[in-house]
Amino acid sequence: MLDAAFSSEFNVNGRFITAEVRRRRYWYFDLPDGEGSKKRTYVGPVDDPEITKRVENFKDLKADIRERRKLVSTLVREAYLPRPEGKTGDIVQALAAAGFFRLRGVLVGTVAYQCYPAVLGVRLPSASMVTGDADFAQFHSISVAVGDQMPPVLETLRTVDPTFREIPHQADSRFTTQFSTRSGYKVEFLTPNTGSDNYGGRPTPMPALGGASAQPLRFLDYLTYQPIRAVLLHGAEVPVNIPSPERYAIHKLIIASRRRTDNDGTAKSRKDRAQAATIMEVMIEQRQSEDLADGFMEACDRGTAWQEAIRKSMSQIDDNIREKIQSALASGIRKLERNPAEYGLV
Structure with a gap:
């Protein structure tokens, strides 16, 4: 758990360096800020064996991520497996990092369809993979029972595109099930409607989804029952749950x-x-x-x-x-x- 927390705290695009201060060496972490400079963060003394061990493990993780990026590129380039459009991949990756799939959420819709070539080991027609949105589903009972929640969804989405905004639900403007960018890209959260049709038009509060509610839909319980593990071929691959x-x-x-x-x-x-x-x-x-x-x-x-x-x-x-x-x-x-x-x- 400590190794996982340590790795998640430091971006793989940065690197650890040592510097001597008052005749003692310390670990620091340098991260490029995208404007030609870098942000330096203090980590701890080099002579602390636990900190140094985690720095070394981080180097292994970084090397592994580079290899996985190469593998994804090879699968896309040589096996012609589909890679999602960049923004779509970034959104799924951001929600995965925020814990959506850990909290038993399921990727559905055409973005999920893009994962099946790798699952089935075949190429599928690209014309059926075009999409301008991304759909995510979770059972309400799971959202209540897990006792955990993602960070605010809007903040997570804005790390991908700062123009993301909430779309108040038509039936009750206090709740949001959809988020949209200025260009019209939409992210929607769904949940099975297993009750009366009267509930179909009402948003359902979802405690685990970081402030987002979900749109209840018929037949979704069938779709999302016993999902499988898969990967989205984006970056160093994104582990997801799909039907x-x-x-x-x-x-x-x-x-x-x-x-x-x-x-x-x-x-x-x-x-x-x-x-x-x-x-x-x-x-x-x-x-x-x-x-x-x-x-x-x-x-x-x-x-x-x-x-x-x-x-x-x-x-x-x-x-x-x-x-x-x-x-x-x-x-x-x-x-x-x-x-x-x-x-x-x-």
């Missing part, structure tokens, strides 16, 4: 059918279906049909509204791809000792 790929794909089918039919909603529906179909095809090719079938059955078992939403989106996927997916789902269901006919499959 399992089968839940991400099935959830995209559900919400695609529920988008509004205006121009923007129609485009988002197409993007949702494209992401869902791509992930399902990859899972089928990698012989993960049982995992996909398990996620499919769980969603269908939640009721007719879920079944109809999935059916509607599946009907709008290219015929050949849809037949491939349905055949694999039926096979996976049989392997799980269930009857595909119960789920509209033969």
Whole structure:
């Protein structure tokens, strides 16, 4: 714990140096300030074995970060795995450092989709990865139970872009679930709505989220249940929590059918279906049909509204791809000792 605190206190862009004062040597930390000069911080005496040990460990950490940066660059350059747009990566990294993922938060939406190529070991279409926002989710019960909280979210976001501002919630201006920059980039916090639809339009206070509230959404409990660990290929890589790929794909089918039919909603529906179909095809090719079938059955078992939403989106996927997916789902269901006919499959 002391080593972790020591490492987090000193930026890896700086370096430790020694200086002699009154015939005794001391450790100092120099950090460039971006304006051609540097800030010097006192650390402690060189002859203190605990301090010197942590300085040496920090050097190892710094070397490791350099290696991880090289690895990320190699994966992006030679394996053609996606790197998020710079601001997006910086935002996810800032929230990760602030403790969001440690507090069991989950990265969702298209930024999460950008992590699946590394998870699945394949390239995915770049057209489905374009986004101008970032979405983060946490269960309200977890936010209450963890007994810990992030530093103020607005301050954290402003370390990335000082123009970030709170957007008061339309239903209750005392609460904020969205933050936006002057250029229009948005960060939103979400939470599952597992109660009445009456709560869908009201912001939910989230004790762990550093002053942010969250927008309750239907179906989000399915998406964020049992997330997996992954990395976002940004900087020296950012450890994140994301939905399992089968839940991400099935959830995209559900919400695609529920988008509004205006121009923007129609485009988002197409993007949702494209992401869902791509992930399902990859899972089928990698012989993960049982995992996909398990996620499919769980969603269908939640009721007719879920079944109809999935059916509607599946009907709008290219015929050949849809037949491939349905055949694999039926096979996976049989392997799980269930009857595909119960789920509209033969």
